[in-house]
Amino acid sequence: MVTSSHINAAVVLVAAVASGQGKTTATAALARKLTKMGRTVRVFKCGPDFIDPMLLERASGAPVKSLDLWIVGREACRAQLAQAALEADVILIEGVMGLYDGSPSSADLAREFGVPVMAVIDAGSMAQTAGALVHGLRDYGPVDMAGVIANRVASPGHAAMVAASLRDIPLFATLPKQARSLPERHLGLVLPSEVEGIDEMLDQLADQLSFDEAAWSNLRSTRLELGDALAASEAPAPDARPLAGRKVAIARDAAFMFLYPANLETLAELGATLEFFSPLADEPVPADADAVYLPGGYPELHAEKLAYAQRWQESIRAAHRDGTPIVAECGGMMALAETLADKAGAVWNMAALLPGRVAMQARLAGLGSQGMPTPHGVLRGHTFHYSSMETPLPPAARTVKHPSGVDGEAVYQLGSLTASYFHAYFPSNPAAVAAMFTRSAA
Structure with a gap:
């Protein structure tokens, strides 16, 4: 202590x-x-x-x-x-x-x-x-x-x-x-x-x-008012590692880099092995991945390159057909739509896993702290984006804005895919995170 x-x-x-x-x-x-x-x-x-x-x-x-x-x-x-x-x-x-x-x-x-x-x-x-x-x-x-x-x-x-x-x-x-x-x-x-x-x-x-x-x-005379605080979290007990033995493939490059370091730590603490790959380099989802995490980033700045990344696109569609859990946040979701219109108005074909089209806009479309309801309780996080998505797919749920309590971002569920503009902070509810990355739950 x-x-x-x-x-x-x-x-x-x-x-x-x-x-x-x-x-x-x-x-x-x-x-x-x-x-x-x-x-x-x-x-x-x-x-x-x-x-x-x-x-x-x-x-x-x-x-x-x-x-x-x-x-x-x-x-x-x-x-x-x-x-x-x-x-x-x-x-x-x-x-x-x-x-x-x-x-x-x-x-x-x-x-x-x-x-x-x-x-x-x-x-x-x-x-x-x-x-x-x-x-x-x-x-x-x-x-x-x-x-x-x-x-x-x-x-x-x-x-x-x-x-x-x-x-x-x-x-x-x-x-x-x-x-x-x-x-x-x-x-x-x-x-x-x-x-x-x-x-x-x-x-x-x-x-x-x-x-x-x-x-x-x-x-130098300043003292934090911390009372008694645990200096470091204890490692979870073996029965608290529901992702043990599973590999989570995580997109990480200039188009997908918006993620909390604590999210990676949480996945590791839950037992997962992490492997990174680059859609921008047209790298496919690793064949042995048990789940896929597509964080936010700047797909709109790299839309042309993503549009021609055919190996990447086919691999994510194949993972979805196979029932592999896929969690896509903000930019990750944008890259899974049918098309993405960049700031100049050019329209690019994306992975087309999620029906609908995404377009950049001049006005801020979403900002602020929000919580996503799950069977394991609220998963907390935030939203911040300048694009909008039109889709015929009805939301499976909506986040709740904090502190107003009004409806926030749509959360889409399509087979094993969970997608939203919402960025989750994984340590706020590790049980909910483990469920999202588990095949049976997906």
Whole structure:
């Protein structure tokens, strides 16, 4: 067991007044700078997200997991933080949207575990008003405000005006306006693997982060309010490994990469052997696979290549004819439709396992935390997509939006296929996950 008296890591939650202020950039810069200083850094991401954790993993050199009081759960968050505190000198948690946005919000998580907040502000078009903004962020909740990282600071004089306006809140660090920013597309940042010179960009951000060593030293007094938390989950007993001896084939390439690391860990803990394959490379589903997992990603960016991947298409249809359980999430489902219309309007033939057609659109089509009802209870997760699907197939079920309780995404069942825009967080209900990947249940 780990108790709060044993937690020695410095920890902050990096938040902002809204999206677009630079909190991912600031968190990445801070992680890279501290790593270069010889610190052992662990980074978490608040809320459901796939892309920001990839960048933060690149910046820190360690896997980035999710913290969310509803999707992940309080006790699982507590255990993850306790484990990180055993391994690291520094824990950085990047918030989601604005500090108080959502239910639960980043502020809710900070208060739950006694984590101080580091506010990132875009100071590019303000000076003394920065103080009013940050004091409002602190007092509205309230939260424990550790300090401020001011982004897009023009000069030392500009930084001095911002610092003076903060009064009793320290200006922790500043970043200048970047000549080259991290590129974005419709679902967020461009994947780090696609950005030329990404490590040089991260090193430059770290070098440009003007850092107050005294303010950092003050963070060392922070203690997480974890109480007694299990440092690491115990391995499941043999009778709790319902996927033992079974192989789950998982699509993983530039078109299919949106999955929680915890999902892979859950499948392994349930006993499954994992094997990865690439539909983009026209690799077929492994012949000895007992189940197939098609996570989300960017099939719309690679639709032409997928359309000509005939070995892949035939193999997934053959697996379905054979009754192999197939779980397809968001982009995985899109690749199984009859056709996919990309953002330019070009229509491409997909695997045609699921009747219907998918089309990209300019407006956001789905966003937020949701739960999928199953015979084993609710499986929690989220949705985030800019496409819509027209299908004659009636939904077998619908997810439930959190916290409103209204209907969410359609869940389709066609033979051994379970498909939806819903991204499931597997640790929230391992029994439901085991059933989805089991032939008898499918």
